Amino acid sequence: ADIVVLPGDGIGPEVTAAAVQVLLAVAKRYGHAFHFNEHLIGGAAIDATGEALPAATLEAARRADAVLLGAVGGPKWSDPRASVRPEQGLLAIRAALGLFANLRPVAPHPAAFGASPIKPHLLNGVDLLVVRELTGGVYFGRRERSDDRASDLCEYTVAEIERVVRRACELARARRGRLTSVDKANVLETSRLWREVTTRVVREEYPDVELEHQLVDSMAMHLLAKPREYDVIVTENMFGDILTDEASMLAGSLGLLPSASLGEGRVGLYEPIHGSAPDIAGRGIANPYAAILSAALLLRHSLGLDAEAACVEDAVAGVLEAGVFTADLAAEGRAVSTREATIAVI
Amino acid sequence: ADIVVLPGDGIGPEVTAAAVQVLLAVAKRYGHAFHFNEHLIGGAAIDATGEALPAATLEAARRADAVLLGAVGGPKWSDPRASVRPEQGLLAIRAALGLFANLRPVAPHPAAFGASPIKPHLLNGVDLLVVRELTGGVYFGRRERSDDRASDLCEYTVAEIERVVRRACELARARRGRLTSVDKANVLETSRLWREVTTRVVREEYPDVELEHQLVDSMAMHLLAKPREYDVIVTENMFGDILTDEASMLAGSLGLLPSASLGEGRVGLYEPIHGSAPDIAGRGIANPYAAILSAALLLRHSLGLDAEAACVEDAVAGVLEAGVFTADLAAEGRAVSTREATIAVI
Ligand SMILES: CC(C)[C@H](C(=O)O)[C@@H](O)C(=O)O
Ligand SMILES: CC(C)[C@H](C(=O)O)[C@@H](O)C(=O)O
Numbered sequence: 001a002d003i004v005v006l007p008g009d010g011i012g013p014e015v016t017a018a019a020v021q022v023l024l025a026v027a028k029r030y031g032h033a034f035h036f037n038e039h040l041i042g043g044a045a046i047d048a049t050g051e052a053l054p055a056a057t058l059e060a061a062r063r064a065d066a067v068l069l070g071a072v073g074g075p076k077w078s079d080p081r082a083s084v085r086p087e088q089g090l091l092a093i094r095a096a097l098g099l100f101a102n103l104r105p106v107a108p109h110p111a112a113f114g115a116s117p118i119k120p121h122l123l124n125g126v127d128l129l130v131v132r133e134l135t136g137g138v139y140f141g142r143r144e145r146s147d148d149r150a151s152d153l154c155e156y157t158v159a160e161i162e163r164v165v166r167r168a169c170e171l172a173r174a175r176r177g178r179l180t181s182v183d184k185a186n187v188l189e190t191s192r193l194w195r196e197v198t199t200r201v202v203r204e205e206y207p208d209v210e211l212e213h214q215l216v217d218s219m220a221m222h223l224l225a226k227p228r229e230y231d232v233i234v235t236e237n238m239f240g241d242i243l244t245d246e247a248s249m250l251a252g253s254l255g256l257l258p259s260a261s262l263g264e265g266r267v268g269l270y271e272p273i274h275g276s277a278p279d280i281a282g283r284g285i286a287n288p289y290a291a292i293l294s295a296a297l298l299l300r301h302s303l304g305l306d307a308e309a310a311c312v313e314d315a316v317a318g319v320l321e322a323g324v325f326t327a328d329l330a331a332e333g334r335a336v337s338t339r340e341a342t343i344a345v346i
Numbered sequence: 347a348d349i350v351v352l353p354g355d356g357i358g359p360e361v362t363a364a365a366v367q368v369l370l371a372v373a374k375r376y377g378h379a380f381h382f383n384e385h386l387i388g389g390a391a392i393d394a395t396g397e398a399l400p401a402a403t404l405e406a407a408r409r410a411d412a413v414l415l416g417a418v419g420g421p422k423w424s425d426p427r428a429s430v431r432p433e434q435g436l437l438a439i440r441a442a443l444g445l446f447a448n449l450r451p452v453a454p455h456p457a458a459f460g461a462s463p464i465k466p467h468l469l470n471g472v473d474l475l476v477v478r479e480l481t482g483g484v485y486f487g488r489r490e491r492s493d494d495r496a497s498d499l500c501e502y503t504v505a506e507i508e509r510v511v512r513r514a515c516e517l518a519r520a521r522r523g524r525l526t527s528v529d530k531a532n533v534l535e536t537s538r539l540w541r542e543v544t545t546r547v548v549r550e551e552y553p554d555v556e557l558e559h560q561l562v563d564s565m566a567m568h569l570l571a572k573p574r575e576y577d578v579i580v581t582e583n584m585f586g587d588i589l590t591d592e593a594s595m596l597a598g599s600l601g602l603l604p605s606a607s608l609g610e611g612r613v614g615l616y617e618p619i620h621g622s623a624p625d626i627a628g629r630g631i632a633n634p635y636a637a638i639l640s641a642a643l644l645l646r647h648s649l650g651l652d653a654e655a656a657c658v659e660d661a662v663a664g665v666l667e668a669g670v671f672t673a674d675l676a677a678e679g680r681a682v683s684t685r686e687a688t689i690a691v692i
Contacts, residue, residue, distance in 0.1 A: 087532045150501070150535040152534045153497055153498075155495060156495065188498045241563050
């Protein structure tokens with residue numbers, strides 16, 4: 001299999017290197033051949049080529065079986081008035097590859113309950129999956145700017161909503177069969193369309209899936225007060241961005257959460273949901289588990305290697321149980337390095 | 347003082363009645379004369395007049411010293427395709443009265459730590475104030491809808507950002523002098539404008555205020571992981587909606603959180619941040635504390651009665667300490683009614 005690796009910025013190179021090492025170990029153990037090609041994206045690409053997503057990177061990604069990404073961005077490139085920003089590379093590759101469904105599973109591990117701000121009894125048994133629409137909404141609408149005003153257009157078509165809801169329904173069927181759709185239908189026109197389309201798709205095509213609607217503000221509460229109630233949560237791009245970062249607190253650290261971005265095609269993009277963490281970049285202390293778990297999702301969703309994926313996930317669960325904690329998870333003084341954590345998983 | 351009361355829907359009438367009783371007790375004790383006039387808004391107004399904000403209600407509100415509101419909405423009126431919705435009444439009165447700054451203080455009371463999903467050691471000493479922009483953004487932008495698509499426009503002018511940031515700076519000065527501005531400047535044009543204007547206003551007009559910028563997704567995490575770090579948080583309308591409901595979980599229950607909506611003029615609108623809770627409406631068990639604390643904000647911000655406001659706030663703190671809990675706060679079986687809670691405060 002051909003895997004394009006996009007290390008990106010900050011801790012991106014450190015955590016993707018860890019994930020690649022784990023994939024090499026999987027290849028060896030199961031007798032697969034994985035070929036890795038590294039390309040530029042984000043700030044690193046801007047520095048080298050002036051563009052956040054160079055054409056060569058996109059071409060390589062299109063031809064690959066899967067893309068493994070680290071993180072993009074950092075203070076060096078974050079002047080709000082800069083004409084090119086690292087994040088544009090990420091948004092552009094998501095759009096260009098048609099990756100409309102971003103899967104963000106959250107299943108807190110008891111070993112990390114201590115690192116979560118949430119009370120442990122609420123975390124027991126939490127196992128939810130957020131499906132975030134990733135190529136529409138206010139992220140991709142027309143922007144305008146003049147001296148005295150600015151605007152962003154949030155737009156959704158019926159087809160865009162249908163395809164992500166279908167994907168969420170398929171995933172719900174393979175789990176506990178429950179779907180929570182999140183919108184702001186009491187205010188937004190796009191949300192009213194979202195609610196209508198979701199209701200219709202579930203009724204006509206997935207009558208076996210149990211559908212509930214939630215307003216985004218209520219959801220921001222329920223996610224904390226009763227996280228165990230949720231199975232699959234589907235929502236639009238911006239709400240998904242906010243709710244998944246919030247949900248990450250259930251797991252104790254952003255450093256534990258992987259994501260998979262999928263489209264209709266075969267190629268998927270896999271990335272930790274954490275950012276480039278410039279404050280700790282280059283110090284060898286970043287938590288590699290989210291990137292490693294993203295590699296597990298890659299094995300499952302792009303390569304169809306379910307046993308291999310489960311093997312990696314079990315290994316991460318095992319090292320967490322054994323208390324192999326990087327600084328984000330550890331109490332003062334007992335933290336391991338990125339390298340030690342990776343070796344433990346391998 | 348003339349106070350317009352808008353009970354609205356669901357538990358709205360029950361909790362505003364409680365707040366009015368407390369205000370009457372204040373009037374008696376301090377020798378003030380408060381005149382209350384009840385008017386229609388929301389679903390109740392739709393049923394009676396066909397409109398969510400009848401002209402008579404708006405006229406009365408304009409002439410009043412302050413407006414005390416319950417809550418609007420409910421399943422009866424929530425067909426997404428209905429042409430008039432209760433929420434429109436609320437949005438319309440906010441806009442018509444020019445109430446651009448929505449203040450939502452969150453200072454969890456130790457007696458309610460048990461009801462919060464957050465670990466108690468994180469809640470100790472939390473005292474933050476969210477200032478949510480309330481009359482702009484995607485809430486009031488142009489909406490379009492056709493068979494196959496829908497859109498909402500998020501728009502901000504420099505003047506809209508300036509005035510709410512100034513209000514937040516004034517509030518920060520009277521507190522711990524720290525301001526956190528929340529946006530999504532790595533994606534949205536409106537957020538980049540927000541960040542520029544905020545930076546300039548603070549630098550030029552409030553150099554003594556310490557300003558920090560946060561992305562909304564990170565903020566959704568930090569609010570849970572280190573809530574003590576925050577003093578005043580200022581943000582745009584939709585982000586403020588989501589983040590304040592999330593922040594309410596710090597306080598243990600939405601039923602404890604008041605809000606004040608202020609403009610340039612004298613008249614302010616005061617309402618609990620909870621909704622109409624149709625599931626418990628009419629049963630006499632709603633938590634009246636948020637409405638009562640909203641009345642305290644009314645005393646302070648619209649009537650300039652600081653001692654009276656503090657007296658009401660102390661009374662609520664006192665009954666919480668004494669364990670006078672409505673069902674949302676109490677462990678099974680020990681809950682008091684709305685009436686009992688109100689009498690305890692009085
Ligand atoms: C970096 C940023 C553009 C991105 C987003 O908002 O989608 C990130 O926050 C994420 O969630 O992947
Ligand atoms: C009822 C709804 C329109 C309203 C809002 O979104 O502003 C409510 O959630 C609030 O926060 O006051």
